[in-house]
Amino acid sequence: MGEPRTTWNYILSFKGWAQCRMATDPDPANEKRGVSGYTFALPGERDLDQVICFQPGDRVVQRSFCPEVGISVIGGSQYKATTITNGSMNPREEFQGEPSSIAEGNPFYGARVDLVNSPIFDSRNSTIVYDGYGLISPFDMQIRTANSPQELTVQRSYYVDPSKPGTSLSDVPILELQTHVMKTQVYNSENLNSPYPGSANILLKSNILDPSAYRFRRRQQLEGQLAETECPTAQAALKKRIAELRISDPKNRRSAQMGAKVLAPYNLNSLQATLNSQEFDPGPAWPLEMWMGGWDADSLCFFVMGTLKTSFDFDPLSHCKS
Amino acid sequence: MKSSSQIRTREELIYALCRAAEIEHGLTCIYLFAAFSMKRFLSEGIDEVQQDQVRNWEAVVLAVAKQEMEHLGIVCNLLNSIGAPQHFSRPNLPQPAEYYQTEFPFSLEPFSLATIQMFMEFEKPATNDFAEGEVEGDGLVPDPIRTQNFHTVQELYATVLEGFEYLDTQGDLFIGPPEAQINDGEIVVGFNNREYGITMIEVTDLQTAKQAVDIIIEQGEGIPIEAVLSTKHARELQRLYGRVVENLQVMKGLTFDVENWRQSAELLCVALSKQHELLVEARELLKDDEQLLNEVYWYLPHTVVELIDMAIAELSALHGKAEAILHADNPDSPVGELEGIQSAVMRVTQYDVEGVLLSGFTNPESHYIKFWSIYEQLKTIDYQPARNVVSNPALRLHADNKEWADQVTIAENPYSRNVMELLNASYETMVQMLLLTFSYNNMSNDARYLFTRTAFFPFMSMVIRPLCEMLTLLPVGGYDDDRRTGPPFEYYIDIALLPNFNAGMKYLNERLVQIAKFSDPLVTVPEELRGYLGEEQFTYLREEMTYLNGTLHRIQQNFAAGPVPSDLQS
Numbered sequence: 001m002g003e004p005r006t007t008w009n010y011i012l013s014f015k016g017w018a019q020c021r022m023a024t025d026p027d028p029a030n031e032k033r034g035v036s037g038y039t040f041a042l043p044g045e046r047d048l049d050q051v052i053c054f055q056p057g058d059r060v061v062q063r064s065f066c067p068e069v070g071i072s073v074i075g076g077s078q079y080k081a082t083t084i085t086n087g088s089m090n091p092r093e094e095f096q097g098e099p100s101s102i103a104e105g106n107p108f109y110g111a112r113v114d115l116v117n118s119p120i121f122d123s124r125n126s127t128i129v130y131d132g133y134g135l136i137s138p139f140d141m142q143i144r145t146a147n148s149p150q151e152l153t154v155q156r157s158y159y160v161d162p163s164k165p166g167t168s169l170s171d172v173p174i175l176e177l178q179t180h181v182m183k184t185q186v187y188n189s190e191n192l193n194s195p196y197p198g199s200a201n202i203l204l205k206s207n208i209l210d211p212s213a214y215r216f217r218r219r220q221q222l223e224g225q226l227a228e229t230e231c232p233t234a235q236a237a238l239k240k241r242i243a244e245l246r247i248s249d250p251k252n253r254r255s256a257q258m259g260a261k262v263l264a265p266y267n268l269n270s271l272q273a274t275l276n277s278q279e280f281d282p283g284p285a286w287p288l289e290m291w292m293g294g295w296d297a298d299s300l301c302f303f304v305m306g307t308l309k310t311s312f313d314f315d316p317l318s319h320c321k322s
Numbered sequence: 323m324k325s326s327s328q329i330r331t332r333e334e335l336i337y338a339l340c341r342a343a344e345i346e347h348g349l350t351c352i353y354l355f356a357a358f359s360m361k362r363f364l365s366e367g368i369d370e371v372q373q374d375q376v377r378n379w380e381a382v383v384l385a386v387a388k389q390e391m392e393h394l395g396i397v398c399n400l401l402n403s404i405g406a407p408q409h410f411s412r413p414n415l416p417q418p419a420e421y422y423q424t425e426f427p428f429s430l431e432p433f434s435l436a437t438i439q440m441f442m443e444f445e446k447p448a449t450n451d452f453a454e455g456e457v458e459g460d461g462l463v464p465d466p467i468r469t470q471n472f473h474t475v476q477e478l479y480a481t482v483l484e485g486f487e488y489l490d491t492q493g494d495l496f497i498g499p500p501e502a503q504i505n506d507g508e509i510v511v512g513f514n515n516r517e518y519g520i521t522m523i524e525v526t527d528l529q530t531a532k533q534a535v536d537i538i539i540e541q542g543e544g545i546p547i548e549a550v551l552s553t554k555h556a557r558e559l560q561r562l563y564g565r566v567v568e569n570l571q572v573m574k575g576l577t578f579d580v581e582n583w584r585q586s587a588e589l590l591c592v593a594l595s596k597q598h599e600l601l602v603e604a605r606e607l608l609k610d611d612e613q614l615l616n617e618v619y620w621y622l623p624h625t626v627v628e629l630i631d632m633a634i635a636e637l638s639a640l641h642g643k644a645e646a647i648l649h650a651d652n653p654d655s656p657v658g659e660l661e662g663i664q665s666a667v668m669r670v671t672q673y674d675v676e677g678v679l680l681s682g683f684t685n686p687e688s689h690y691i692k693f694w695s696i697y698e699q700l701k702t703i704d705y706q707p708a709r710n711v712v713s714n715p716a717l718r719l720h721a722d723n724k725e726w727a728d729q730v731t732i733a734e735n736p737y738s739r740n741v742m743e744l745l746n747a748s749y750e751t752m753v754q755m756l757l758l759t760f761s762y763n764n765m766s767n768d769a770r771y772l773f774t775r776t777a778f779f780p781f782m783s784m785v786i787r788p789l790c791e792m793l794t795l796l797p798v799g800g801y802d803d804d805r806r807t808g809p810p811f812e813y814y815i816d817i818a819l820l821p822n823f824n825a826g827m828k829y830l831n832e833r834l835v836q837i838a839k840f841s842d843p844l845v846t847v848p849e850e851l852r853g854y855l856g857e858e859q860f861t862y863l864r865e866e867m868t869y870l871n872g873t874l875h876r877i878q879q880n881f882a883a884g885p886v887p888s889d890l891q892s
Contacts, residue, residue, distance in 0.1 A: 025779065025783070026388070026779070026782070026783045027783065028783050028784050028787060028788055029784070030866075030869055032362075033362070033373070033377055034377075035377055035380050035381050035384065036380075036381050036384045036385065036388075040377075042374070043370040043371055043373065043374045044370055124780065124784060124873060124876070125779045125780040125783045125784045126775055126779040126780050127780045127784060127873055127876050127877060127880070128876070129892070130771075130775045130886060130890075130891065130892050131892035132892075170872060170876055173879070173883060174876075174879070174880045174883060175883050175886065175887075175890055178886070178890040178891075178892065179890065181892055232371050233369075233370050233371055236370070236371040236374045236375075237374075240374060240378075243621065
C-alpha cells in the first residue's frame with residue numbers, strides 16, 4: 001500500500017478524423033502505390049507511407065470532398081484527489097472538492113491530440129501478429145495546448161513491456177503479441193439488426209449513417225469535379241477515385257469497413273512521461289479508451305474517439321508557458 | 323454444354339481433376355509473371371497517368387491470378403471429397419500447346435498486347451456442344467481427357483461435372499472426410515472473404531460439387547449469366563457468336579498457293595461477306611442494349627457499339643482488298659497479300675469481334691472479359707507498359723522442359739541468380755505448406771491456423787510477391803545487359819505430401835531457416851546495380867530486400883513457435 005498523495009486529474013475526451021495512407025491486403029504492407037488492395041496513391045500524390053496522422057501536416061494528403069484531419073479535446077472533467085496507489089494499477093481516489101468540466105477557457109479544451117513519431121498499424125500482413133490491423137507502433141500520445149494562450153505539451157507512451165521501451169515489435173514473440181492486438185467489431189449488412197450497439201454509434205459519430213449512400217454522394221461530387229477538370233493527371237486521379245466509389249455493394253469491404261470499429265487497448269504505461277519536454281514519473285498507467293472507425297478508403301481517413309485519464313502529482317497547468 | 327470426353331470411374335475423375343489442378347496452377351504462375359513484369363516507377367519512362375493505367379492493369383491481372391489460386395483450392399476440395407490425394411505437381415515451364423491441348427503454349431511471358439491475347443484464349447468460353455466422344459471411358463486406367471483445341475479449359479470442367487453426376491448415380495462417390503474440406507474462414511485473414519473475391523466451397527455431395535465447378539466456370543470463362551448482365555438479346559448474341567466462330571474456322575482453314583489462290587480467295591470473300599452480315603445483325607442487338615453496356619463498360623476507351631463499328635469497318639476494308647486482288651487481271655504476289663489479309667482477318671475476328679460479342683452476353687466480371695477490356699485499352703497506347711523482361715527466365719533446365727531449351731533464358735548474373743534461387747525455394751516451401759493444409763484431415767485447428775496464417779498471408783504477399791517484383795528489375799546477364807529476368811517458378815522435386823505431421827513441421831521449419839539465412843547476404847545489393855537501375859530503383863531494391871530479410875526471419879520464428887492456441891487466434 002503506497003502513501004496517500006495529492007493528484008491533479010484530467011479526464012480528456014477527444015474526437016476527430018485521422019488519416020493513414022496505407023496499402024491494404026493483399027498488397028504487401030509496404031506497397032508504395034497500392035495495386036491489389038483498395039487504397040491507392042493517386043496520380044500526382046506522393047507514395048503511401050503507412051503513417052497514422054492525427055493532425056494536419058506535411059504527411060497528410062487532403063483529397064476533395066473529404067474530411068479534414070484533426071483530433072482535439074472536446075470536453076471532459078478535472079478534479080483534485082487524494083490517491084492511494086496499490087501496485088501499478090487500480091489507484092483508489094478520494095475527491096478533494098468537486099470535479100469541474102473541461103470547457104471553453106480551460107487550457108485543455110480544444111487541445112490537439114496527436115500520435116507522434118510516425119506510428120503505423122504494424123502487422124506486415126500478419127507477420128508481426130496474426131491480425132490485419134496489427135499494433136499501433138510506436139504509440140506515443142501527445143496532448144498539446146499550443147493554440148490556447150497557455151502552452152502545455154504532455155506526452156506519454158504505451159509499450160508492450162514498459163520495462164523495455166526500446167524493444168522492437170519484431171523482437172517480441174508473435175504469441176506474446178497476440179495478447180495485445182486491437183479488438184475489432186464489424187458492422188455490416190449481415191448484422192444490421194443485431195443488438196451490437198457500437199455500429200450505430202460509430203456511424204452516427206462519424207456522420208456516415210449509410211456507407212453506400214455516403215460513397216455514392218462522394219462519387220457524384222467527384223463526377224461534377226471531373227467534368228470541370230482539364231489537367232490529365234488530375235483527371236486520372238479523379239477517375240481512379242470514381243472507379244473505386246462505383247463499387248457500392250454494402251458487403252464489399254470498401255463500404256463494410258466503414259462500420260468496423262477497432263478498439264485500441266493502449267493504456268499509457270511508460271515509466272516516464274514528459275511535460276513541456278521535461279521528463280517526470282507519471283505513476284500508474286493512464287487509462288485510455290479509444291476507438292477508430294468509419295474507415296473511408298477514398299479519403300484514407302478514419303474517425304477517432306476516445307477518453308484519456310491523466311494524473312499528475314503536481315498541477316500541470318502551473319507549468320503552462322504564457 | 324456437353325463435353326467431348328466421358329468419365330466413368332473414380333480414377334478417371336481423379337485424373338481429370340489433377341489435370342485441372344495443374345492447369346489452374348500453371349495459369350496462376352503465368353498470370354503472376356505478366357503482372358510483375360509491369361513498370362512501377364516514373365523513372366522507368368512512364369508519366370503519372372501511365373503509371374496509374376499500368377497499376378490498374380496489374381491489379382486486374384493479379385485479381386485473376388488470385389481467382390486461379392481459388393480455383394486450385396476448390397479443385398483440392400473436390401479431390402478431397404472423393405477421397406483422392408491433392409495434386410500440386412506441374413511441369414516446369416514452358417510447355418508446348420500440345421501438353422494441355424490449349425491454343426497457346428504454357429509460357430512465362432511479359433505483359434504485352436500479344437500476352438493479353440494469349441490470356442484471352444486461355445479464358446475464352448466454348449461455343450458448341452461437343453456431341454462426339456473422343457475418348458472411351460470405363461477403363462481400368464484413365465484415358466486422356468482432352469480439352470477442345472482452340473477453346474479452353476471450360477470443356478475440361480464440363481467433363482468433370484458430368485463425371486460427378488454419373489458417378490454419383492453409381493453410389494458411394496463422396497468418401498472423403500468432410501472435416502478435410504477447407505472453407506472460406508480458414509484461408510483468409512480478414513473480416514470476410516468477399517473483399518478478396520474468394521469463395522471456397524466445402525464439397526460433401528453432388529450439389530456442392532456442382533456449386534464448386536460452377537464458380538470456377540463462371541469466374542473464368544463467364545458462361546452466359548443473364549442474372550449478372552441482363553442484355554435483352556443475350557441468347558441471340560450467343561447464337562451469333564457461335565456462327566462467327568464457325569465462320570472464322572472456315573477462314574482459318576484456307577490455304578493459298580500459287581496454283582489455286584483464286585479459289586481460296588473466293589472462299590475468303592464469301593466468308594467475309596457472311597461475317598459482315600452476322601456482325602451487322604449483332605450490332606443492332608448491341609445497339610438495342612447500348613445504355614446498359616455503356617454503364618457496365620464505362621471504363622473502355624470506346625463504347626461497345628463503337629468497337630463493333632470499328633471491327634466491321636476493318637473487316638470491310640480487308641474484304642475490299644481481297645476483292646481487289648480477286649478481280650485484278652494479273653495481281654502481284656497475290657499469295658503473300660492474301661495470307662496477310664487472312665492473318666489480319668484472324669486477328670480482328672479472334673480478339674476484337676469475339677471480345678465485343680462476348681461482352682454482350684457473358685459475365686462482365688469473368689476473366690475473359692477482364693482481359694478483353696485490357697486488350698481494348700492496350701491497343702490505344704503509345705508507350706511500353708512492361709519492363710524488358712525475357713520469356714521463361716530460369717536458373718537451369720529441367721528434365722521436363724529441356725526439350726524447349728530454345729525458349730528458356732538462363733540467367734547468368736550472380737545476384738539475379740541468387741534472388742531467383744530464393745524465390746524458387748520460397749515458392750516450393752509455400753506449395754508444400756498448401757499441400758499439407760489441404761491434405762491433413764486430422765490436423766488440429768490450432769495447427770491449421772498456423773499453416774494458413776503462414777502460407778497465404780504473409781508468404782504470398784510478403785515473400786513471393788516482392789521477390790517477383792524485384793526479379794523483373796534485375797539483369798539477365800552483366801550490368802550492360804538491358805534484358806531483365808523474372809520469377810521462374812521452378813520445381814526441383816515432385817511436390818509430395820510429407821506423411822508425418824511432426825516430421826513435416828521439422829522439415830518446413832528447417833527450410834524456413836535455410837531460406838532466411840540465404841537471404842542475409844542478399845541485403846547487400848551490388849553497387850553496380852546503382853548505375854544499372856538509377857538511384858530510385860536501386861534504393862527501392864535495397865530497402866525491399868532488407869525488409870524481406872526481416873520478414874523471412876520473423877516468419878520462421880513464428881512458425882517455430884508452433885500451432886496457435888485458439889484463445890490467441892485473431
